[in-house]
Amino acid sequence: MPLAILTKFSAALGRALLGASRDLAPIITVIALFQVLVLHQPFPELLSILAGLGLVIVGLALFVIGLDIGLFPLGETMAEEFARKGSLFWLLLFAFTLGAGTTVAEPALIAVTREGAKAVAEAGLIENISASIDRYALGVRLTVALSVGAAIVLGVLRILRGWSLPVLIVGGYVLVMIMTLFAPKEIVGLAYDSGGVTTSTVTVPLVTALGVGLARTIRGRDPLTDGFGLIALASLTPMIFVMFFGLIVH
């Protein structure tokens, strides 16, 4: 019944498009308001900006539908199967690869590490040539990927063993503060920011699916209190690891 599927899909697309437009309305309003009321300056290249906004709306709609169809069901099914399989080794390996693999691929992280490497080069800490900048950026990116993988493993162990999340987080905060004392000044800003950048478009849905699916499968675990928390750990460990990276390199 291809016609029925098509009708269902176009209905979902229509809903998603409407949702995307509604979600974007506030930011368009803010910028338009500032342009008209505060800055009184005409927009340069208004046409390309409008085209870009159209792309953002269409992209947002397709992205949300695609997540619902492909990413969430597969991620949840796999997490549940790994939890049921009972092999801790494979579950942890899956968790580590998922965290590290999705992080290496994050576009936001690629952009921010490149900016950071350029800033460090301008400050004269590494050679200001593109080869050493690229190497430094890649080093930071791999450090972040490793730290996210480690964080997801820690988070999965937490779900399995029922460790307290606040204790882990507060412990992480203390480590961040201690590392800040010893780390070179130039890396601190980048390290703090890399914590927020890591968990982005690809990582968040998959990691959340893993956590919620895992907590739902294990007896005596509540999806809300036990399923979340993976992303929190994944945005905390990069700060520690990147400052450590700074200690070694500088």
Added chain:
Amino acid sequence: MEILFDPMMLLLATAKDVLPVLGLLVLFQTLVLKKPIPRPGRIIFGFGLVLVGMACFLAGLDLAIFPVGRTMALQLVKGAQNGGKVTWAAYGWIYLFAFLVGFSTTIAEPSLIAVAHKAHEASRKAVSPWGLRIAVAIGVAIGITLGTFRIVTGTPLYLYIMVGYVVVIIQTVFAPRMIIPLAYDSGGVTTSTVTVPLVAALGLGLASHVPGRSPVIDGFGLIAFASLFPIISVLGYAQLTQWMVRRRNRNK
């Protein structure tokens, strides 16, 4: 910059980001779990949509939102300096803009929308998706506003972060236990594809145009603030809800 407008290149770059993830899932499913992929046509179709959606989204970001954010940072700093006497209070419009940008981008954030729906399902409809989204958005807005204030005044980043951590720890003691992991996660969720380019443009633009600030040292930190403050605001939202429920029960 021309490369970013080339749809094929962009689709290719997005594929390079998304395909390893799909490959990883397929590898684990077939080699470790030794199970066929459930409904492969549907999953491939879904991934195709994610790919095309992300490519369109990023292209739109580069065409519209990124240059607009950059231009506005420059125009706002110029506006603040026209007054002659430059004090931190002269940057009032920047703070207002930072607040509104933080709020509106977070409300539009696809990852947050996805997680809010998950939280709604997982809590058996106790956590309202809109309440969560608004609480996170207010947190990001305050975070980015304070971050721009820090760039303008040039005060050290770690002091703000340390105070934020202390507040989070105190709130953790008093907040309802159920919401704590969700609140911690909301910090990481917010700062993704919509927020990062805009906020990065804002931070670097400000640091390079405000006199006496260097983009190298002062340009960073906005993203860190935008991930810390939602934790505080979501915990606060939970405490407020709990307090209101208790009051209602007492009045009965």
